Amino acid sequence: MRSADTPLAVPRQALAEATAPAGRGAAPLVITIVAASGFALTLVVFWPGVMTFDARFVLEAARAGTYGDWQSPVLAALWRVIDQWWPGPAGLLVLTATLYWTGFALVGAALTRRSRVLGIVAVLLGFTPPAFMFLGILWRDVLFGCVWLLAVALAIVSTARLRDVPEPHALSRATVLRAAGIGRLALRLAAVALVILGVLLRPNALLAAPLLIAYAVWPSRLSLRRMALLYVPAGLALFGLLQLVYYGVLGATREHPLHSLAVFDLGGITHFSGDVRLPGAWTADERRRLLTDCYDPYLWDAYWYGRPCAFVMERLERRERVFGTPVITTAWRDAVLTHPLAWLSHRAAFSRTFLIGPTFTLWVADLDDKSRLALPDNRAFAAMVAVHDVLKPTLLFRAGVWLLVCVLLAAAALRRRDTPAGAFVVAVAGSAAVYVASFTLLGVAADLRYAWWSIVAVLLCLPAWVATARR
Incomplete structure (x- = not known):
């Protein structure tokens, strides 16, 4: 008997689910509207993007075409391409916002298979501070988190079952199954590629990446044994790929970070x-x-x-x-x-x-004179900063809180890891916990931005965990 995780292993009752969109009624439309509104609000608040010292350093390297490994040379190469089409910081802002809101929308669409309300709530969580408040600040940590967000979103979407087969004269059953299998494979390969891109942007993500690669390959159910067997080979392969891309393909200068x-x-x-x-x-x-x-x-x-x-x-x-x-x-x-x-x-x-301690959060300083503020010239950003200043002393801006919630979510979902939603929570929250924990040994600065992926992971996993309880 074929595994249910293979494209052709679709039970007869699932053939009644062929081509209808995920979720019924108005939920997909509501999700699309919320995500589009979030994208527009991101541009309104942050336009043209908040430049930081790191961002300026990378953009200068991109324009010069001289890459070093102190910052990711892959980010510099990517920004070099973007800058040719959209000069300055705005192009990277648009890319980051697109990845972020597309990812939340896809996760929401996937969760509507369990509950329309959960699907809509999932995309609304994208507005949660501090996740949203960091979105327009041009740090590679934010871009990295958005890349992994889209990766896990594609993986969970690939677990959608077929529904509502068309009439026999329109499409044959075999044609539907074949197209579904190709689509699932494409989504999972894209998810793996995005996980790898995340590692190229943030090399210390190598410790967490094998968990997400295992999930992207087998997103319908998560086998701990399979994940353990994959962990070391995948880690070694990623390390080798880093060396090849950084120093072979891009010719990056070794700056010994x-x-x-x-x-x-x-x-x-x-x-x-x-x-x-x-x-x-x-x-x-x-x-x-x-x-x-x-x-x-x-x-x-x-x-x-x-x-x-x-x-x-x-x-x-x-x-x-x-x-x-x-x-x-x-x-x-x-x-x-x-x-x-x-x-x-x-x-x-x-x-x-x-x-635990209060750490550096939003970048609002002038690059040439840190004693002055350099805010985007709009009231929306100033209003967001005012809200940030009120919330900053709270637990929302403590990395340890998000790490703890990731650990608790992953542990709570272990019993349901044989379901798509349970596998999603274990892999996403688990990867975020490993990633943030790696800074305890590898960190050289304590800014909250280094834990941003764990914030996004919690927001993604909360509605998915509720979906596992509704099984």
Whole structure:
């Protein structure tokens, strides 16, 4: 007997479901109107897109055609193409908004098979702060989240059963089944491709991507055994693809972004152990500052251009030129092995800041003078910022809350992972939990934007989880 997950394994009663749209009545129309309204509102509020330091850096690299790996060279190459058609930030804003609202609309349409109300609620959740409030800020973390959003949306849509077969003289049963099988395969291949694109935009997403790849391939039911067997081979394949695309296809310059993590960890170990582990011959005053003044659990920039400790990277990168060499990796390894508790204390301090503490949220500063605001010239954005300022002290703007909800949703849906909605919740919430948790070991800054995918994942999974309870 064929598996029900294969295109040709459609039971007789499902043939009565052939070509009608997902959901009946006005639900599809309402979903379309809400998504279109959300897209329009996004452009109204954020036009032409809020540029950040990272965005300006990537756009300049895109226009110069010189790629490095400090930011994703794939993003720079993509923006280079967009900029030729739509110069400036607006093109990327339109792309991000399109991915976001299309993804929510597709998930809503898929859920109307269980409940029209759930389908409509699913797309309305796209307006939830802080998900919507980050949408027009041009960070790759937001684009990455939108790419994965569309990926999982395509996967759950591919689980739709056939319905309302046309009259025999219009289409044969075999023709309908064949077309359905081709359509499902195309949707799942597109979903896998988008998951891979997400990794190319955010390399540390590699740890979570195998979960979504397994889901995209088998979205009707999720096998934990299958997922476990796929995890390591998929991870290795993605790592190899990163090297090929970054350095083979795009010829990106190696700028050693992982060494920023090493410097941050070395500074933290120095602070918590009382033993200066940063390589170099430091003066007595510099050693004192390294032990007492330099460490900031929020981000590594204190050693880069922050005061009073910019001398650290000045020496490592320019004077002694050991940044980007094995000297840094060797010093990191030796420091962790010598002072493991100090390293854990540093990582715990960073994780506490990232997950619990108030963190940086919206970018509203002028790129050339951070003491001034640089807001899009419209009242809608100013009104959104005013709402943001009221909500920022609440749990909505704490990364740890969204991580916890992801874990709870994935655990609650495990019993229903043999259903499309249950598999969706386990895979999406689980991938978001793994992705956010990876920053506890790999993070060098504690901004909320790094947890944005978990916010979107929760909004997608809440109505899907309710759908599993209505089974």
